Amino acid sequence: MHNLRSLPFSWLLALLLAPGTLLAQQHSEQNHAHYVVPKDSLVRQKLAQWQDIKFGLLMHWGTYSEWGIVESWSLCPEDEGWCERRGPYAANWYDYKKAYENLQTTFNPVKFNPDRWATAAKNAGMKYVVFTTKHHDGFCMFDTKQTDYKVTDAKTPFSKNPRSNIANEVFKSFRDQNFMVGAYFSKPDWHTTTYWDPYFPPKDRNVSYSPKKYPERWQKFKDFTYNQIEELMTNYGKVDILWLDGGWVRPASTIDSTISWQRTIPYDQDIDMARIAQMARRHQPGLLVVDRTVTGEFENYVTPEQSIPETYLPIPWESCLTMGDSWSYIPKENFKPARKLVQTLVDIVAKNGNLLLNIAPGPDGEWHEEAYQRLQEIGAWLQVNGESIYGTKPVAPYRQGQWAFTGNGKAFYQTYLPKDGEPLPATVTLSAGTIPAKAEVRLLGYAKPLKAQKTAAGLVVNLPEAARQTASKQAAWVFKLTSR
Template sequence: MNFRSTAALLAGLFFASASYAQQHSEQNHSKYVAPTDPLVQQKLSKWQDVKFGLLMHWGTYSQWGIVESWSLCPEDEGWCERRGPHSHDWYEYKKAYEDIAKTFNPVKFNPERWAKAAKGAGMKYLVFTTKHHDGFSMFDSKYTDYKITNTPFKSNPKANVTKEVLAAFRNEGFMTGTYFSKPDWHTDSYWWPYFPPKDRNVSYDPKKRPDLWNKFKDFTYNQIEELMSDYGSVDILWLDGGWVRPKSSIDTTISWQKTIPYDQDIDMARIAKMARSHQPGLLVVDRTVSGEFENYVTPEQSIPDHYMSIPWESCMTMGDSWSYIPKENFKSTQKLVHTLVDIVAKGGNLLLNVAPGPDGEWHEEAYTRLEEMGKWMNVNGVGIYETKPLAPYRAGKWAYTKKGNTTYAFYLAEAGEKLPASLKPEGLEIPAKAKITFAGNKKALKVKNGAIELPARTITEIGTQPAYLFVIN
């Protein structure tokens, strides 16, 4: 059965999903707690230097070309809207959704191609969705039958998808991370069948049914331990589903957190201790739950409008959707480059999402975008990697970073814009004896009245770029 709707219908659903993402970026970052473990500090410093990573949302939902997991959620929100012949009845829909696993068979799965493409783009770390809110495990968990190794793909030698993905990226020198959803809408110990779910939250009061809640806590702990002990070296445990949190951590000044009805404490201290016993120095990212288990913060589908001194990462989509849709609206290479520069200049990392399809392959256009970004990064990455933000960070079309005594000034040109004969960096004073060159071009540029002079021949030599980098020594 094919649940793919028209592009117009899908667009409405995914723009609603983007609204959800922005709503869930709200957070009081003043409560950030820096890690004290020296190994975690070292890992965090390394992560802050690599700047650019790949996120992949992939699950059975890709077969229908719908939003990841959220159509199962009985909330009257745009991102929870159901599509297809069973949409009128939630119970029928949930059964049909979960039955996708019976036909899910991504025969073109080739993680080595993904890893090479991501490396070519200049990406240096990976976060892969091992389990989203729907509870479908993209790894061979012994604690559930709802998993990739219980589909028609199980006979494939690469059936344990998470293991293959992590290995392929690790082999290309990537830091690796596992996305894991704390809520699980498939397991009976979260959405207990005795009570129908009312929303995204647990369907019973954990205080009234502690045995059931403890069963869920153990289930979560056990699955995370599988990922931390059976899948090689892991650098990041990236936990989603911020409504699963202690009641004491709810910030009532934030709209979406006010609706959380129960204390859903899964004992992060126990989980983190176990995870780090297997993976010393592991970065734990308990998203939106400020405190010692959120080693860096993760604004979603948005970029802060100012420099932030704490470790942070914007997770954003290459197209409109987190999950695969048949016709995706990919951002231009220029837009993606500008996004990366903007984020790095403000002190953050970019985690860019690309979604595999039901056959286990990306849209070809995603490969093209990564290749184009790679061409730019090969020349200009010197102003991205291992740099620190430099005030005024962003000013007009300019963005600034530094490394040692070198200043990197990015000019974010508009589409089709030709460089003028001179450019004056906004908010930056250039020392009188400074040596200035374009990245990748050894010819020194002159400065007159604080403006960089650009000879026509040099402009021709460097060609048209999404952003131009001036190296100032």
């Protein structure tokens, strides 16, 4: 993550492909006009399944949690806020990198219990998980055979734990709860010498030498990457999503010079995604491949980071957002209120997206207890109102003021996103756009149908006191409309 943090997230209205249909928008300065629909029917099926489940869990976890710092980025010699080094080794990059990588020798998350995470996520209404098997620093949270910089190496205290192959344990626990499983994998690797060659000290996040000038070295890095991904695709059970980060590792032909951060990529860094995807899908038929920000056939859905589109997008997309302020563990986190998180989910679903919500485990292998509390509150709302989320499609006008619109072919849902302390009034006027000819109206969570009268402005719904009291406990109010 963070590869685009320095950029404003601008969402621009796009050209029209046909009346009422958006051709493209931009997120993080990425142009979606060239989205490629997967040719493989199994991939299309899995993509449709993924679009129906709406809500997932992302976890950033590695040795960096021991220092309570940003994941990986303090190793990167760039003048960006998230790359700032702190602590006793900060003055000298070489000393800092050595001390950072030495965290492997103290990493011992003895409270690691992925079953608790999976149960909490399931009760929250989450349906898929994406776990960091390797971030940019190169430390592997799985038992790779390509490097000893991994959680299962003898230098790591946790390697003696029977659950030391962390990624495998996470995937098993969540799969047992019927989750779709995703492997986050960083394409750049700042530990391996075939990416950051010690002879050529790195100047930034990119490969430290010219791949064109040293093709044999680059081929070794490509093989290293291919082999690690093949390990994840063959030794870790069913995998549904390969979620690739580090979008600067890309062919030169895909660099868009109109996009500021892409202009800083100095080299062609082609790792042969066609070969990787073919191999991965041979082992995992129908696998979704998400080569983030590299528009084309290997970006099966797009992933705005810490942002939400201003309006409906007609292509598959997912906002990856943090539950708190940070992607990685910090001792004191500022978690968003459950009301805000629920309303964020509603907003995203009405615009045709999924929400991937990040929670970061600490060095002991546990989440903040407050994270469990937030999940419980989100789950309570979805227990009542989930039918307006799962398996639905956005319905025009999608989002209008504080209203969000979804439907599933049998029912339409108009969801109101109240401000803090805003009471539900005695009458509410629903938009005429999604009202069946003879409509029955219900407020989800309230047992009885509501009295309603059609007017020129829409459907005026009367809300008895008992219904209003029911709604007062909810983060968002969902009105369900069906034909009588």
